[in-house]
Structure formats: structure tokens, C-alpha cells
Amino acid sequence: RRKIIIDTDPGQDDAAAIMLAFASLDELEVLGLSAVAGNVPLELTSRNVRIVCELCGRGDALVYEGARQPLSRQLVTAEHVHGRTGLDGAELPEPTMTVQPKHAADFIVETIMREPTGTVTLCTLGALTNVALALQKEPAIAGRVQELVMMGGGFFEGGNITPAAEFNIYVDPDAAATVFASGMPIVMMPLDVTHQLLTRKDRVAKIAALGTRPAQVLVDWLAFFERFDEEKYGSDGGPLHDPTVIAYLLKPELFSGRHCNVEIETQSELTVGMTVVDWWRVSGRQPNAMVMRHVDADGFFDLLAERVGRL
Numbered sequence: 001r002r003k004i005i006i007d008t009d010p011g012q013d014d015a016a017a018i019m020l021a022f023a024s025l026d027e028l029e030v031l032g033l034s035a036v037a038g039n040v041p042l043e044l045t046s047r048n049v050r051i052v053c054e055l056c057g058r059g060d061a062l063v064y065e066g067a068r069q070p071l072s073r074q075l076v077t078a079e080h081v082h083g084r085t086g087l088d089g090a091e092l093p094e095p096t097m098t099v100q101p102k103h104a105a106d107f108i109v110e111t112i113m114r115e116p117t118g119t120v121t122l123c124t125l126g127a128l129t130n131v132a133l134a135l136q137k138e139p140a141i142a143g144r145v146q147e148l149v150m151m152g153g154g155f156f157e158g159g160n161i162t163p164a165a166e167f168n169i170y171v172d173p174d175a176a177a178t179v180f181a182s183g184m185p186i187v188m189m190p191l192d193v194t195h196q197l198l199t200r201k202d203r204v205a206k207i208a209a210l211g212t213r214p215a216q217v218l219v220d221w222l223a224f225f226e227r228f229d230e231e232k233y234g235s236d237g238g239p240l241h242d243p244t245v246i247a248y249l250l251k252p253e254l255f256s257g258r259h260c261n262v263e264i265e266t267q268s269e270l271t272v273g274m275t276v277v278d279w280w281r282v283s284g285r286q287p288n289a290m291v292m293r294h295v296d297a298d299g300f301f302d303l304l305a306e307r308v309g310r311l
């Protein structure tokens, strides 16, 4: 079983990713989950992580709170997509499980330094602030993680919060720059992939047909989440970003891309948070990330429905 840490800012699509992980316990051991500020402030992302754990029957999971603010910028949030709570769309009880009395960055450092080298995978579904703080505390974690698999960035597809930047990178570009410069093996799931994963009605219907409570809650969350793209772009559903990270661990063959260099713009007002992907290897800079570009969308949604049915 692959040992994973999920760093997240739920977010309905983060919730879907966490559900996919908890539904895949033959393959994945969730060592802990860490909340970061992003879609909504930390109080709410922490609450939302715990709501999802309890929905999955995993009130025993270890949940840590991390950064309230990006490394050096003001927090930007996304209530326009995810609603006031970050998890609008379904009525769920307030969580009863508590958070662990340790900062997420310390949890990340201690876990990676404790476990054998190359056995812990970091799964990041939000801004990279917690991972950057962990790297500042203990740079040696970069050489010990198995992989960091992230949802973030966009290249041919452009940005979704500015013309140049994807939200997770935009929220904390300094943290992203720290991570991409760290030498960690990185797998990146950009908008180029996630925009191929629209929550079309026929796909969501397969989840609804499962008939379980977790499946119905997920369907309700997705109905709220997708309205933003449907209203703004007239698309058939919304892009299911974050579960790509977990799906990659379960079925890497669903994805293809290229190992290339990625640098993060942190200065320019116009393009801050841009992931500058050297797809054509014109810069001479060392490749530092496996950048995905294509996904088998039907295979992805089949996997999601099959796994959520196990919860």
C-alpha cells in the first residue's frame, strides 16, 4: 500500500478526491490530512476536511491544520465557485472529530523523516503553503518523499483565476516556487487535464445510481460546484480537478504527459502565479516535473463511480 498525506482546502472537488482515497484502502494508506487556507479560510477548510472524513466513516483519521495565510501575500479565496462554506450543496452535521495539536508543516516533516525514504507520497489539492513551510523547516524531506502529486497550474489551457494563473498556484506563488525548486519528484495535474473532466450528466448519473449516502452527498456537492462553469461558460458540468491526484496513484495509465521544466512567476503583476512549462524543452533548464496533458476521461469517471460505491 502506498502511504499518502493529503494536503487540501475543501472544496467540493477536494472532497471528491478525499472520498476516492478513503474508498481505495487496498492501495492507499492515508497517514493524515492537512488543511490549508485556499478556497475558503483555514477554519472552514479544516472543518470541511473533517466533515468529509466523517462522511466516509473515518472519524479516526488524523487531521492537522496548517497555514492561515500564504507565505507572503494576502489570502485569495474562491467562494464564487465553492459557496460561503467551501462545501455548499449538501447539509451535513458539524464534525465531532477534533484536529491534532500539531501544525501541518510539522506533521509533514516528522512523517517524511520517520518513514523509510521513498515511501511517502504528498498529495496536494490546494495552495502549496504547508509543503513550502515543511521544506523551510527541513529541506531534507525533498530527497525522501516518493513523489509529490499536485493539482495545480495550466499551460496551453491558460489560467482560471487570471488569464495566466490557475487558482492553487495563484494563491501562493512563492510557496509553489519553493516546491518546484526543491528537487522533489513532482507530478502535476494542470487545468489542461482537469478541463477534460467535466461532470457531465451521464457521468454524475452513474454516481447517483449507486444509491448510497456518500454517493448522494457527492452528487449534491457536484451539482453546486458545476453551476459556476455552467452559468459562466455554458459547459455541460464543471471540471473535476482534485480527484485526478488520487486517480493517478490508483491508475497512472489514465494519464500521459511529459517530463519537463516548470518555473513559477512570482513577480509580474500581470502573470503572477503562472506555471511556465517548458513543454518543447527550449530553455535548457533541467526537467523538474512530470506535467500531464491527456486523460482517459471515461476511465477516470468509471474509476470514481466504482470506488465511491465502496464507501
Ligand code: BDR
Residues within 6 Å of the ligand: 011, 012, 013, 014, 039, 078, 081, 125, 126, 151, 160, 166, 167, 168, 241, 242
Ligand atoms: C483548484 O482550485 C480550487 O478551487 C479547486 O479545489 C482546485 O484545487 C482548481 O483551480
Ligand code: CA
Residues within 6 Å of the ligand: 008, 009, 010, 011, 013, 014, 039, 125, 126, 242
Ligand atoms: Ca482544492
